[in-house]
Amino acid sequence: MKIAIVGCGFVADYYMLTLANHPELELVGAFDRDEVARRRFAAHFGVTMFDSFDALLSTSGAELLLNLTNPSSHYDVTKAGLLAGLHVYSEKPLAMAIAEAEELVSIARERGLQLAAAPCSYLGEAATALGREIATGRIGEVRLVYAEMEDGMVFRERHAEWQSPSGAPWPSRDEFAVGATLEHAGYYLSWLCAFFGPVVEVTAFAARCFDDKGTGQPPEELANDLSVSCLRFSSGVVARLSCGLVAPKDRSLHVIGTEGILSLTEAWDYASPIYLRDVTGHWQTRPAILGKVFERLARGRPLRHWFGRRLAYARGSARVPGTSSRMDFARGPAVLAAAVEAGRPLEFGADFALHITELALVAQNAGDYAMPYRPRSTFSRPPVSAGGGLQDLEHGGAVGKRHDRTVGEAPR
Numbered sequence: 279m280k281i282a283i284v285g286c287g288f289v290a291d292y293y294m295l296t297l298a299n300h301p302e303l304e305l306v307g308a309f310d311r312d313e314v315a316r317r318r319f320a321a322h323f324g325v326t327m328f329d330s331f332d333a334l335l336s337t338s339g340a341e342l343l344l345n346l347t348n349p350s351s352h353y354d355v356t357k358a359g360l361l362a363g364l365h366v367y368s369e370k371p372l373a374m375a376i377a378e379a380e381e382l383v384s385i386a387r388e389r390g391l392q393l394a395a396a397p398c399s400y401l402g403e404a405a406t407a408l409g410r411e412i413a414t415g416r417i418g419e420v421r422l423v424y425a426e427m428e429d430g431m432v433f434r435e436r437h438a439e440w441q442s443p444s445g446a447p448w449p450s451r452d453e454f455a456v457g458a459t460l461e462h463a464g465y466y467l468s469w470l471c472a473f474f475g476p477v478v479e480v481t482a483f484a485a486r487c488f489d490d491k492g493t494g495q496p497p498e499e500l501a502n503d504l505s506v507s508c509l510r511f512s513s514g515v516v517a518r519l520s521c522g523l524v525a526p527k528d529r530s531l532h533v534i535g536t537e538g539i540l541s542l543t544e545a546w547d548y549a550s551p552i553y554l555r556d557v558t559g560h561w562q563t564r565p566a567i568l569g570k571v572f573e574r575l576a577r578g579r580p581l582r583h584w585f586g587r588r589l590a591y592a593r594g595s596a597r598v599p600g601t602s603s604r605m606d607f608a609r610g611p612a613v614l615a616a617a618v619e620a621g622r623p624l625e626f627g628a629d630f631a632l633h634i635t636e637l638a639l640v641a642q643n644a645g646d647y648a649m650p651y652r653p654r655s656t657f658s659r660p661p662v663s664a665g666g667g668l669q670d671l672e673h674g675g676a677v678g679k680r681h682d683r684t685v686g687e688a689p690r
């Protein structure tokens with residue numbers, strides 16, 4: 279399928295570096311409103327650049343638009359793409375207001391177009407394996423999930439030096455204005471919704487713990503840098519999701535069932551380790567004495583939460599960036615394209631993206647909403663619940679080989 283990119287900044291490199299995993303996607307051109315970005319992108323990747331968005335929409339021949347612009351542009355760019363008759367895959371969030379995201383979904387539906395949004399990490403091998411373990415009852419009935427999306431104090435790191443492989447600077451001002459929750463909550467929200475269905479009730483809290491991010495932005499330009507959301511899913515499972523830029527880096531997930539606990543260490547790694555422990559948090563070893571020794575060794579250590587049996591699962595062969603984001607970014611658009619080609623609906627399409635966007639917006643700006651909040655959006659869960667998007671994954675990504683290749687080293 280012919281695709282085009284709008285927004286040639288930091289994340290666009292991640293898509294370019296992973297497009298090779300999906301040769302069925304043919305990039306016919308790109309556009310950025312910033313001339314410097316346009317020149318840099320063209321020089322590094324040899325991509326055909328368009329001088330205007332209109333020219334790209336009307337003459338590129340693209341059927342699928344990748345909207346990789348900053349969140350404040352997502353609504354306008356996606357809307358224009360849909361109105362021009364293109365399917366759209368947008369970076370997260372779908373829009374910066376719930377009503378705008380709803381409008382985009384309506385336009386897509388009216389025109390029979392596919393619309394989906396990042397992140398697509400619920401299609402990764404780690405998420406799929408975790409979903410399968412949950413669905414097959416490995417830990418009994420799931421009762422509680424703790425999901426951490428803590429990025430640490432990146433504003434105290436040397437972020438001014440961070441660059442993508444093509445030389446795009448990390449957009450710190452935009453990141454701090456948009457907020458860590460809108461940037462990151464979607465990762466685990468999409469996994470959890472894929473596993474446990476739509477959220478029916480949220481109680482969220484958000485705060486700005488640091489008024490100075492070292493970028494010269496006044497406090498009123500800075501978003502909340504902490505959120506904690508308590509979620510109740512339609513299946514009855516409850517979860518706590520924390521997102522922030524203050525507590526130490528931690529992107530782990532702990533799924534607690536009636537018969538055991540599954541812990542995954544890193545949301546941004548398609549090959550993240552997954553550990554199994556018993557319900558009391560101990561490693562059931564044979565002989566049992568070994569577990570006791572491990573327990574004693576782990577006591578008080580920071581990594582004690584994943585002291586358990588490491589589960590084996592098939593790794594994909596997809597190339598991933600050699601950064602902290604070890605994900606096949608192009609898998610999301612590839613899965614969308616596969617659904618279009620096959621003439622079937624996306625397992626996790628526009629309704630799903632709207633639901634994730636609504637939850638992230640409510641968590642980011644929790645003070646603006648009465649709590650508990652009942653989401654106005656929902657989505658139908660695919661009949662197969664053995665993990666997120668299994669059917670689409672088979673179309674969009676390689677399964678069954680070792681996942682051991684990385685490309686394009688960058689600091690983040």
Ligand SMILES: NC(=O)c1ccc[n+]([C@@H]2O[C@H](COP(=O)([O-])OP(=O)(O)OC[C@H]3O[C@@H](n4cnc5c(N)ncnc54)[C@H](O)[C@@H]3O)[C@@H](O)[C@H]2O)c1
Pocket residue numbers: 284285286287288289290309310311312315331346347348349351354355369370371446447448449452461603690
């Ligand atoms: N930076 C990351 O590590 C990262 C990782 C995953 C996802 N994302 C997501 O990717 C998206 C983009 O982030 P980024 O880090 O690449 O930002 P960026 O600022 O580096 O790049 C965005 C680019 O979009 C261009 N742009 C903005 N509005 C436009 C418009 N209306 N028309 C044409 N071009 C436009 C900008 O000029 C800029 O070059 C965000 O939604 C972000 O949440 C970022």
